[in-house]
Amino acid sequence: MPLASALGRVSGYTFTDVILRLICTDNAIPHVCENRQTPESAHLPCKPACQLVHSHHLFTQLARLNYSPVRNLLFKLPAERSHDLALSIIGKAPASMLRCMTGSSVKDTSVSVMGIDFPNAVGLAAGLDKNADYYHGLAHFGFGFIEVGTVTPRPQPGNDKPRMFRLQQDDAVINRMGFNNKGVDFLAKRVSQTRYNGILGINIGKNKDTPMDRAHEDYQHCMQQVYTLADYITVNISSPNTPGLRDLQVGDATKKLLTEVKSTQQTLTDKHGRYVPVAVKVAPDMAPADLDDFCDTARALRIDAIIATNTTLARPDLKSTHASESGGLSGKPVLAKSRVTISQLAQRLHNEIPIIGCGGIFSGDDALAHLEAGASLVQVYTGFIYRGPELVSEIRQSITATHSKQQ
Ligand SMILES: Cc1cc2nc3c(=O)[nH]c(=O)nc-3n(C[C@H](O)[C@H](O)[C@H](O)COP(=O)(O)O)c2cc1C
Numbered sequence: 133m134p135l136a137s138a139l140g141r142v143s144g145y146t147f148t149d150v151i152l153r154l155i156c157t158d159n160a161i162p163h164v165c166e167n168r169q170t171p172e173s174a175h176l177p178c179k180p181a182c183q184l185v186h187s188h189h190l191f192t193q194l195a196r197l198n199y200s201p202v203r204n205l206l207f208k209l210p211a212e213r214s215h216d217l218a219l220s221i222i223g224k225a226p227a228s229m230l231r232c233m234t235g236s237s238v239k240d241t242s243v244s245v246m247g248i249d250f251p252n253a254v255g256l257a258a259g260l261d262k263n264a265d266y267y268h269g270l271a272h273f274g275f276g277f278i279e280v281g282t283v284t285p286r287p288q289p290g291n292d293k294p295r296m297f298r299l300q301q302d303d304a305v306i307n308r309m310g311f312n313n314k315g316v317d318f319l320a321k322r323v324s325q326t327r328y329n330g331i332l333g334i335n336i337g338k339n340k341d342t343p344m345d346r347a348h349e350d351y352q353h354c355m356q357q358v359y360t361l362a363d364y365i366t367v368n369i370s371s372p373n374t375p376g377l378r379d380l381q382v383g384d385a386t387k388k389l390l391t392e393v394k395s396t397q398q399t400l401t402d403k404h405g406r407y408v409p410v411a412v413k414v415a416p417d418m419a420p421a422d423l424d425d426f427c428d429t430a431r432a433l434r435i436d437a438i439i440a441t442n443t444t445l446a447r448p449d450l451k452s453t454h455a456s457e458s459g460g461l462s463g464k465p466v467l468a469k470s471r472v473t474i475s476q477l478a479q480r481l482h483n484e485i486p487i488i489g490c491g492g493i494f495s496g497d498d499a500l501a502h503l504e505a506g507a508s509l510v511q512v513y514t515g516f517i518y519r520g521p522e523l524v525s526e527i528r529q530s531i532t533a534t535h536s537k538q539q
Pocket residue numbers: 257258259260262281282296305307309311335368371413441442443461462463464466490491492493511512513514515
């Protein structure tokens with residue numbers, strides 16, 4: 133059975149089912165099971181004791197592939213299902229296989245931002261690992277930092293499915309996930325039990341059913357629960373899929389929220405004897421006057437970093453069939469908007485607050501352009517889905533090459 137149709141057919145099954153089906157039925161993958169070496173036993177199904185050997189063998193086979201055939205298989209499934217399957221494989225695959233997929237090793241340029249030393253400037257953006265279930269595996273792809281979340285105080289299911297759409301002709305995704313997550317207590321437990329030595333950002337939001345005038349309580353609660361576990365915390369006020377959330381980016385609502393957030397940060401710093409920086413994530417759709425206002429507030433309150441940007445509600449010329457789905461658009465069509473937002477922020481922040489550039493990065497050159505526009509670090513999401521781990525290495529290489537030229 134070809135790998136693609138096996139994946140398609142088994143998509144509703146557990147990870148182990150997937151692996152076993154592929155191994156037991158695909159003759160393209162040689163069997164290594166000793167129980168199947170003799171003519172009498174060759175027809176027998178795999179025994180549970182052999183599963184591990186088979187799984188490892190499959191991983192080795194996959195690791196020899198580059199990302200593009202793996203992507204072609206995954207893209208045969210609906211977007212959210214392939215996303216879940218890929219994460220489940222990453223969560224269980226041996227580290228050696230994951231590292232294999234990142235390509236050649238890179239001599240990185242480390243960078244200090246928000247008082248944190250980042251081993252390299254390329255991060256994984258929030259939303260891919262919402263509950264901190266997989267970041268120990270994702271870390272093997274060479275990211276300089278990983279942001280998990282968005283997490284809310286209480287678990288919530290998010291919007292009805294389908295809610296994630298690939299726009300392949302546009303190198304884009306539209307999502308209206310709606311902060312589906314298992315709640316901050318679950319995430320905090322996962323992080324405290326996970327072995328990971330890298331830089332971890334934890335992205336927090338509000339529950340859909342929390343009234344807007346009490347939104348600050350959700351952010352404060354999440355801060356309290358993750359403060360000692362995070363290298364930095366991101367206050368997400370820019371997702372388009374939680375009604376009213378983006379209003380927190382504007383005027384008095386921003387002042388009120390960020391004043392409460394900074395006061396909680398101070399209380400927690402005193403309590404734990406450690407300052408954890410707070411970044412705020414903004415949309416690429418803000419009117420220039422609102423962005424001005426936002427920058428004034430951020431400077432006055434000494435916010436530690438701004439992440440620019442989240443997804444856009446705009447719909448530039450798109451070719452794909454899913455173009456009219458509602459939700460936030462990410463990937464190549466958001467690149468220019470994100471870059472403009474980064475430039476505008478850089479002009480208004482006068483180097484007082486560092487910027488983390490995110491949106492539409494599909495190549496080393498895209499990342500360099502975000503850095504030239506004023507960002508100190510970059511994050512990827514959609515580009516990583518389309519191009520895989522080689523995107524991370526390419527960006528790291530481009531940054532190192534540029535740095536060497538400047539020396
Ligand atoms: C499916 C999906 C889910 C996302 N979920 C979140 C989220 O929970 N929190 C958040 O701050 N950003 C979320 N984002 C936005 C990304 O972190 C990123 O800011 C945006 O997609 C732009 O970057 P990109 O073009 O590299 O994807 C999500 C994006 C996608 C595609």
